Each structure stands twice: as structure tokens, then as C-alpha cells.
Amino acid sequence: MSVQSPLAWDIAVDDAPVALSARGDLVAVAGAEGTVRVLDAAMGAEMGALELPGGALSVELAPDAQHLVATGPLGYALWRRTDGRTTVRESGVWSAAAAWADNDRVAVASGRRALVLEADGGELWCTDPAASTVTDLAWMRQGRRLAVAAYGAVHGYERHTTKPVVMYPYVGSHLALAVAPTGKWICSGNQDASIHIWRARDGSELTMSGYPEKVSRLAFDETGFWLAADGAPDVTVWDFSGKGPAGTAPRSLRCHETVTALAWRPGAAGQLASGGADGTVALWHATAGRPQALLNPARTLDGDGDGTAVAALAWAGPHLLISAQRDGRIRAHALPSRTAL
Template identity: 60%
Template sequence: MSIAAALDVDTAWETVVDDAPVAVHAAAGLVAVAGADGTCWVLTGSTGELVGTVTLPGGIFAAQLSPDAEHLALAGPFGHALWKRATDTTVIAKTGAWSGAVRWAGPDKVAIASGRRAVVLAPDGRELWAIEPAPSTVTDLVWYREGRRLATAAYNGVRCYERHSARPVVEYPYLGSHLALAVAPTGRWICSGNQDASIHIWRTRDGGDLTMSGYPDKIARIAFDDTGYWFASDGAPDITVWDFSGSGPEGTRPRTLRAHETVTALAWRPGGAGILASAGAEGTLALWRATSGSAGARLHPAHARELDQAVTALTWAGSDLLVTADWQGRVQASRLPEALPR
């Protein structure tokens, strides 16, 4: 049974881009589709109509629209770029430093991982401040405390910076290479997904920490839902969903979701309803009631379908529109009902 048949899904639009998408991001009525070779297409969320394109020489790893969708930030193996919607122009394109992550803090500033540093830019490309060099390449970064504090991941731990501080104001050590970083919307927890197939967790108020290890593969995709109480990660083949309510996940077991051979994308539906979308290298797209059942439960997809090609990236454009992109460049936006059948 397909998702479309079971949920009476409307395909809002479909288009094809001339590249293999590596990232999609939606904000304020626009969708950015970033291709591996360095072109990013900006589309309208309602119709898929092309708004503009921007190119980052050498390729793209990450793309994120500002919350008002007036600007777009790109990061890739040879640098980063900023794009301005009003004029469909590249504000800045800087090459020379490996750049793997971009994060906006409201519409007025964006943090970019640039080699061993993180730089914070204004939308017009002006550098507002930068951190001192980390021990190794900054692999991910995220804002918290309503954009007043920036957390960065590099070898041997997470370092946090206040506005205009080059040196960290707090450090959370953990020996190893960190691939992904997430902070709970509540600000209570910082988590890293790691090369050594583990998740490390710090409690921000006192630095208390724990490690969840034993995954079959490295952890490269992690995300909190909007409530900050639920945390999902890859680690192949299962997705694990941990309960961060109360005193946190220590001593508990996760819910496990199995529908993929290797997870290629996952994203929580906005609104805190416990719905997770995921995709796998084998070509399966799945929707989950990911917080149902009890601790330790193995959950089955609420609905899943086999696609012609593997989805490489997905994002929610609001709570009712799921945008997927496959490795051959097909981008599809599907409208989903509020509730999933049981």
C-alpha cells in the first residue's frame, strides 16, 4: 500500500533539477534544493516555481534559508556563499576553507563552519565575529538560548561561544570525532553524533554527561523534535528515538524504527506531534508515530512506500507539506493530512 493511496496524499508539485541533491531546506514559503556539484535551486513552496539559483564553486554540503527566506547560506568543500532573494544575486562567495555547516540565528546573522573556525556573518556578508581556531575542523554548529550562544563540534568535544567571544565560554569534552550536533529547544541538552558509532549527551546546566554506544554504524543524522523531549538518530539500520523528558534518557531504552538498510534522511514534523519522516538508501520513504508505544518498543511505519530512486534529502515545509529529493534530481512536494491512520 502506498502512502498516497493510504493517506489520500496530494502531490502539490514535482520538478527535476540537474544534479544529485544533497540538502533541502524550507522557510517562509521557499524551498532550497542544493546539488552536490555546486548549484542550489530556490523554489516556491506552493508551486515549485523557480525563484533563483546560486552556485558555490566546488560543490555543496549544506544549505539553509534564513527564517524570513530573504537570504540563503551555502557551505561546501571549498568555501561558502550567501544569496539575496530580492535581487537573485550572490552577496558573497568565499573559497579556500572546507565548510560543512551553516546555521541562521534569526534573519540577521548566520554562523558558518569554515575550516577550524566558525565565522558569524550579517546577511550582507560582513563578518560580525569569529572564534579562535579549534583543535580540528569544525564539523557542525548550532545556536541556542534564542541565538545568544553558539555551540560548535570539533575533535575532542563541543565548545560554546557567546556573542563576539573568540574563546569558548564553556566546553563539553569527549574524546573523538563529532559528525553532527543538536541542542534541545529547551536548551537543557547538547548531543553529538560521533564517528565511533556513539551518541554523547551533556546536560548544559552542570556538564553532566553520558554516552550511548553500540550502534552498528557512525551517527551522522540527529534531531530533537519541537518539544525537546524526543530525540532521533540514525546508526543503521534502525532509527532510535530517545525520551528526554523528565531527568533524561539515562537508564532507559529507546524506541527503535526499522524500515531502511541505511538511513539517508530524517526530519520531525513541525508542531511536536511525534511524527517522523525518514528515507533510506534502498528507496523506502517512511512515516512514523515515533513516540508511541513504551520504552524499548520496536515500531513499524505508520505508512511506507517504495520509490523509484533513493531519497537523498527531505524536509518539512510547514506541518502539511513534505518535500523529498532523490539522487537523480527529482524533487516532489506532497501534502499530508494532519493525522496518520493507525
């Protein structure tokens, strides 16, 4: 069902968006050419901006929305809200991702290393070089352990340890990393069209293979019981409650020919937003039905199916969904209560 969704705001930027981040009262938009804009979530007004030489790949606001880090092919940059101070580090190496441990520490992928920085850019520690470029990273144990994905394994590092304290091996190229909020599961989406899963406490493994395409997007909901993934025209949603997904089948969400974005709505209602290459944004009761269920969208958002791919999605609280399309259009969709969708 396609319906009209009230827009809180609708703007255009002149750099093709590649990533979004929403925290507190801010939204950050990273563009392919390296322009990062910081917007007021309620109105869309620009609150700040920075330029990252060589282009941008990702952007992450700190949990309190007081700092921001952007990464790109040639380095990374940090921005401070209080005075707009920007620190640019042109390392000359591929920086694919960043993740905040808390308001004061952020991990940045920098070539074959992971750097852990203070919010204003001072280096606290870094890992020894991995076997290849770090493709993704995530914090575990409330910011006490850092999971780092590179070819052949996901490694875990404690604070100030340059060598890993634990290794989760898998021979392949990891494209995306997701750690359950419960800390129980570590998942990688892979170039070989699979999802590999480790139980964090003992390293026991499971591989979900047979996807028609590489798996480059993974997202756990806030409960840690549901994992959404691309890798096929259908979004797959796996049940990680109880003993996990071994021996089970996922729910399949059918709307897009190519999935380009995934974002769980805040809360425990099991609602997911997805974006497609055709410009469609779909909203789902993603945990409804039984395993192997084929689900249709609760609704798609009018005005987004205009043929321009959705580049990214982010929730600015439970009632405001931000969508970015590759032609530079950024929209804030005002949505009803969790029960209504």
C-alpha cells in the same frame, strides 16, 4: 502500509541533491556540484539560483526566508531574496554547515573556525581555530550562544568572544550536533558509533554506544523531548523528557536498511519522516509505544521506493513534505492532518 500520497508538485534537477531547507514559502535545494535552487514551496517554480564553486554540502534559509546560505568544500555563498544578489566567498577551506541565529545573523563553519556573519555577508566575529575542522554548529539560548563541534569537544561561544566560555569534552570525531529547543541538552553523533550527551547547565555526561554504524544524523522535535538518530538500520528515538534518557531504552523504527534522511513534522504530535537508501520515505508515529518498542511505519509513500536513495527531507509547514532523491527528483507530498498521517 504503502499508500498513494497526492503530489503538490514533482520536478527534476540536473545536479544530484545533497541538502534541503524549507522556510516560509520557499524551499532550497543544494546539489553536489554546487548548484543551489530556490523554489516556491506551493508550486515548485524556480525563484532564484546560485552557483557555489567546488560543490555544496549544506543549505539553510533564514527563518523569514529572505536570505540563504550555502556551504561547500571550498567556501560558502549567501543569497538575498529581494534582488537575487549573491555573495560567494571562496575561502578554500571545508565549510560543512551553517545555522541562523535569527533573520540577521548566521554562523558558518569555515575550516577550523566558526564565522558569524550579517545576513548580507559582513563578518561580525569569528572564533579562534579549533583543534580540527568544525563539523557542525548550532545556536543556543535564543541565539545568544553558539555551540561548535570539532574533534575532542563541543565549545560554546558568546557573542563576539573568540575564545570559548564553556567546553563540553569528548575524545572523538563529532559528525552531527543537535541542541534541544529547550536548551537543556547538547548531543553529538560520532564517528565511533555513539551518541554523546551533555546537560548544558552543568556539563554532566552520558554516552549511548553500541550502534553498528557511525551516527551522522541527529534531530530533536520541536518540544525538545524526543531525539531521532541514525547509526543503525532502525531509526532510534530517545525520550529526553523528565530527567533525560539515562537508564532508558529507545523506540526503534524499522523500515530502511540504511537511513539517509530524518525530519520531524512541525508541532508536538511526535511524527517523523525518514528516508532510506532504497528510495523509501516512511512516516511514523515515532513516540508511540513504550521504551524498547519496535514500531512499523504509519505508512510509506508510493512512488518513492524506486531504488534511488533519498538524499534529504524537509517539511514546508505541517502539511507539505519535500523529498529529494539523488537522481535529481524533487517531490512535494501533500499530507493530511497531524492526527491522520
